[in-house]
Amino acid sequence: MQKEYTVPPFFIEVYSVVAAIPYGKVLTYGGIARLIGRPQNSRMVGQAMWSAPEGLKLPCHRVVNSSGRAAPHWPQQRGLLEGEGIVFKPNGCVDMKKYLWDPEKE
DNA sequence: AAATTGACGGTTA
DNA sequence: GTAACCGCCAATT
Numbered sequence: 001m002q003k004e005y006t007v008p009p010f011f012i013e014v015y016s017v018v019a020a021i022p023y024g025k026v027l028t029y030g031g032i033a034r035l036i037g038r039p040q041n042s043r044m045v046g047q048a049m050w051s052a053p054e055g056l057k058l059p060c061h062r063v064v065n066s067s068g069r070a071a072p073h074w075p076q077q078r079g080l081l082e083g084e085g086i087v088f089k090p091n092g093c094v095d096m097k098k099y100l101w102d103p104e105k106e
Numbered sequence: 107a108a109a110t111t112g113a114c115g116g117t118t119a
Numbered sequence: 120g121t122a123a124c125c126g127c128c129a130a131t132t
Binding site: 008010011038039040041042043044047048051091 | 120126127128129130131
């Protein structure tokens with residue numbers, strides 16, 4: 001078998017967490033990094049998303065940065081979140097106070 | 107093996 | 120609230 005998918009183990013951890021985000025909730029890159037045990041690796045989380053195979057159905061659009069804002073290189077993310085019932089504030093930020101997923105609380 | 111890049115976080119101004 | 124700089128770690132080339 002050829003390894004077409006040389007998916008780094010680190011990314012898999014990220015995918016697992018991202019895939020666990022419930023509908024109508026959002027999580028920050030740093031939040032994911034913290035859940036996988038790498039609080040300093042927030043950047044890798046984003047890199048994992050970009051490299052994420054679409055077949056995994058990762059709700060990457062539910063992942064926002066610490067500012068509560070959507071990804072800077074992503075044009076449609078905002079529309080996707082609104083489609084899930086998430087409301088953006090006029091300044092373009094998500095109401096993290098309400099939509100930020102709390103894995104330990106669930 | 108080395109150097110560069112990167113969908114970021116946090117702090118300071 | 121916004122803007123700019125630094126730091127951190129791993130993947131990619």
